[in-house]
Structures are given as C-alpha cells and as structure tokens.
Amino acid sequence: MTRFILKRLALLVPQLILVVVGAFLLLRLLPVDPVTQRVGIFATEEGRAAVKEELGLDASLGSQLGDFLGGIVRLDFGEAWTTGDPVFEEIAQRFPITLQLIILGFMVAIAIAIPVALYVASRPVGKADKGTTVYALFAGAQPDFWWGLFFVYIFFFILGWFPAPLGLLDIHLIPPNGPTKFVLIDSLLDWDIEVFVSVLKHLALPVITLAFVLTGPILKIMRQAAMDVHASDYLLYAQAGGSPRQLRRRIIFRNALAPTLTVTGILFGFALGGAVIIETVFSLQGMGRYSLDRTLSVDFPAIQAAVSVMAAFVLFIYLLLDVMYAVLDPRVRYGEPG
C-alpha cells in the first residue's frame, strides 16, 4: 500500500509540471496581443515597447517561463496586470470561496445520494427507485444556472427563507480575517456566530443548487454499483453462509463505493471548472468569476496562476481518490507484488 501511494505521488510531479507549463504555453498561443489590448491600435511604437517591457513580454519565452516556474516555488505568481496586486493574494482570497461552495455541495450531494442509492438498490423498480430515476434525469437535463435562478425565485423571492443572492455576508457584517480564509471556518474560530449564521444562510442556496445537480449522477452510479453487488454471487453466498444482515449491508456499501468515488472525482473537476456559473448567479467572488474576468481582460499572470492552481487541486483530488480506491478495492493495487 505504501508503495502504491509513493508511486502515485511520484507520478504527481511530472503531472504538475506538465499542467503548469501547458497553461503557460497555451496562453501564449492565444491569438490575442495583450499589448494592443492595453494601448489600443493607434499607439506609437515607443508606447508599445514601453508597455511590452512593463508587462515583461520583451523577455524571451524561456526566461518568462523560468520566472513563472521560479515564482511558483516561492509562492509568488507576480502582479496582476489588471489590478497591480499580487496574484497570489488575489487567489488566496478567492479560491477558498469556491472551494467552500463546492466542498459543501459535494458533502450534501454525497450525504443524500449514498443512502438513497443503497435504499433504492435494495428495492429495484419500486416507487422510490422510479422516483429517483426521474429525479436524476430531471436534475441532470437542466443546466445548473437555471436551477440556481429557480431556487432563488422560490426560496428567496416567494418564500423569503434565504437572503438575496448577493455575496456571502449580510452587508453590515465584517468578514473575519482568520488563518484559513474559509469564512465559515474563520467565523467559527473567532466565535462570531452572527457572521457564521449569515454565511450559512447565504451559502444555502448555491450549495443546494450545486447539490441538486450533483446528487443525480452520484445517485445513479451508486445505485447501479449497489445493484451489481446485489446481483453478485458473493452477496448471495454471504447470505447462504448465514452472514448477518448488517455484515451484508457493509459488503454492499464497500463494494459499491469504489466506482462511485471515481465518478465523484471526475465531477469534482467539472464542478471546479463550472463554478463560474453558480458564482455568477449568486454574485460570489470566487475562482470561477476570477478566471473568467481575467481571461476576458487578457491578464496573463492571473490566468496562468488560476489555471495552474485549479489544475493542481484537481490533480490532488484525483490522487486522493486513487489512494482511497486502492484502499477500498485491492484489485487496483497494481504496483504491489501479488
């Protein structure tokens, strides 16, 4: 097992380098000229050269890449062209907002999907099973921004249960300045219950939206995996061997979990990339909005840093899932001697 993890970790290094260099190079292949973007098409040659130098684009591609990679090691992504602020600081402010949203969304989705899937798999073609199938189709068939708007309409506009979709905090509250940058955790650390509750309320609708869309596929895959275990010889044999019911439940859970994890990991990557939609609907200043805004304003340092950070995070999640999968299912520990 240790060997498997070490091997998998060793694989992470070239993956990371590839992703970071890829982000850097692809950005420079884009058919946009950041200099023209800034000075316009009527600028003089001297003006263009000055801006080019200011942006650091006069250096060779190799030395730009070297600066970028060297900066990463020092956790310094340079200054953003649009704001002049350090990119690292900007991302440190925004990434937690997105992560907080996505992680909560996944937690809610998994907490609902897994027990429901286990239940319906034990009673296939029952009412509950049909109901969840319809739900999964329904939730998956409509785009998440639509669900977001729908929930805002119902729960804010009609029922008034949750606050307006404007940011994370009521306007009069001061955000905590804690160590984790996760408002939810920092407010708890400061024991500022008022802020904590306000954040919870503001997060509720985006989290519900995300969970509503994510529960469908997780439920479907877990249900199918659990059905496969139900139909398996080993479960039948466990019953014929007199295994107690709770032991058989554990067999079903454990064997159905591994494929579900894989799908969840893939969904996580998509959710991170698609966060911009929910962030826009709910006016959250997260990573999705940040990446989109900076891409539209051709802010090279911000874009390459944002892409690298998100990609690295997704790679890390994949790593975590691979390790969990290997713990759950010994058949994938291919690195181990038999």
Place this chain on the structure above:
Amino acid sequence: MLLSVRGLSVEYRQVGSANRTVTGASLEVPAGEVVGLVGESGCGKSTLALAVLGMTRRSGQIVGGSVEFEGQKLFDVSQGSSLTEDEWRAYRGREIGLVVQHPRGAFNPVKRIGEQIDRHYQVHSGASSGEARRRTLELLEQVGINDPQRRVNSFPHELSGGMAQRALIAMALSPSPKLLIADEATTALDVTIQEQILDLLDELRRTHKLGMIVVSHDMGVVANYCDRVYLMNAGEVVEHAPVERFFEEVAHPAAIALLAAQGVGHDHRAVRLRGLPVDTRRVPPGCRLHLRCPFASSDAGCSTVHPELSNFHDGHQVRCHRAADVTALAQAARPPAESDGGTDV
C-alpha cells in the same frame, strides 16, 4: 433423516411470465450419506440446491414444498411458515454448508481470504479472532493449500481457481456443518485435485457423519462417491435410485442419454436426446421430455399424460411411461453385445 425436501417448486418471475425452474422436487439425505444430484445444464439442480436454504436468486421465489432438517421444519409453503431471517442463520452456513462452482465469485473481492474464513467461523461459533485464525489455518492445511500462513493474506483475485475452490471448501467446513451442499464444487478443478478434494470430503463424511448433496454432471464422480442418485430433467426429479442400481439398471431416457454422452457403459450413438433442454416457460403436455425422447410413443401416452414418479423397484423410482421398455432396450444396446445396434424406436 438429516434432510428431507418435499415437493419443492421454485419460480422466477419475469415480465409477463413465470418460469417454474423446479417443480415438485423431493429429496432425502440420511446423515453421513452422499446424494448425487445430476442432470443436464439448466435442469434446476443449482436452483434446488439453493432452495434447500430457503433462498433463490433475485426475482425467484419458492412457491411450493417444504424442507425439514433433522426433523425441524425450516419452511413449509403450504402452511405459509418459514424461519425468520435470524433463525435461518442457525442453519445457513452453520448446519448446512454450501460450496459453489465459481469460488472466486463467491468471495467478497475486497477482503482477504483469511479474514473472510475467520469471519465466517466467528459468526457461527462466537470464537475469538485468534481461535478463528487458528481454525482457518488448520482447515486450509487440510484442504491441501500450501503455505496457509501466506495464503490467508491473499485476495480472492490472487488465487488460482483450484486454490480458491479449496479455500471455499475450507470456509464452508469451518463451522462443522452436518450437511454440505457441493454445487459443482469440483467441476472446475483438474482431475488430481478433484480427487484429493473428494477424498477429503469422503473422509469427513465418515469421520464426522457429514451428509452431502453433490450437484454434478460428472457421472464418474457420482459413481465413485455417491450413495444415492437423483436425476433431474426440466425442473423435475425424474429418477432416483441407490447408486449401484442406477448404473446397473438405469431406467429414464434422460439418464441413459447422460451416461451415453459421457461414454459410461453405453454406446453413445444409441441414445441421444434431440434438440435443446426443455424451456420450462413452455412445457409441452404429457411427459416434458417427449419431444426430445427417442423412446417416446403416443401409445404409451408420452405426449398426453404427464408421468408420475413411480416405483420401478424397491427404492428406485422413475418418472417414465416406458421405463420397463427403456431398461430392456438400454440393456440390449450395451456394448460389446452389440456394436451398432441402434435403439431408434
């Protein structure tokens, strides 16, 4: 009587139809005896074996009959009585062990073999994990697994078919059941290992008075290890007899066909059932086998009257209108008396 099964019927419900794969099967196993359950593929042997434990595969249902174990009724469909899930656990695995044909599929793929055998023993005996492990090692040794200390740490997919089969037998034997149902338990093994395992089981039956149901289509195994034979066809028991009698004076066409197909005692060209096994969703009127049977005749009522299981000799019952003729013809077809004497009646 260790086990008596009476009139057992199992049905699989499919959309719009019901498939009765076992119909009114009865069977008895005395303590310490080995009963062979034979028949062509799909005749309902495995379904019957599982139904003894009150179980079916998904969508299946036991729709008739009863099972008694040591005089204790396990279930009786006509009275609507059955053990509860918890009461069953005193029989499943503990009193009645089951070994199936695909051993690697029978183990939980994500747990080590040793853990699974330990757990099986602990569930039934309440032993500590240390005791259970000792028992596991001892049994693995007994079934002929080399280096059990190392093998207990293997996962099911790391074992060869033969090794997994032996581990499964060790697991089934660990709570010392009184009845072992071996559903094609040695079919997948090569001949030498098959013999080792069968000899081991044979020894256990003598030392522990272990009763056994051996589900097989290998007539050699049946001839060598069984005391009594039950032959199934199209979901029905069509012949049963003490093993010597069965091979001496076989009376059902399906039995002759099975023996002939394996070249045991009879000329293979002599008797062959035509076509595919009977589809139990659409059983023909009369004898279920009459469309395939070379002996069938309308005079005897094969195509109109469903034959009952009736006494052919003492302790030898046959479900065939023409049993007497069949036996005579089969005897006549025996080599070397006749080299090409067909029995195409």
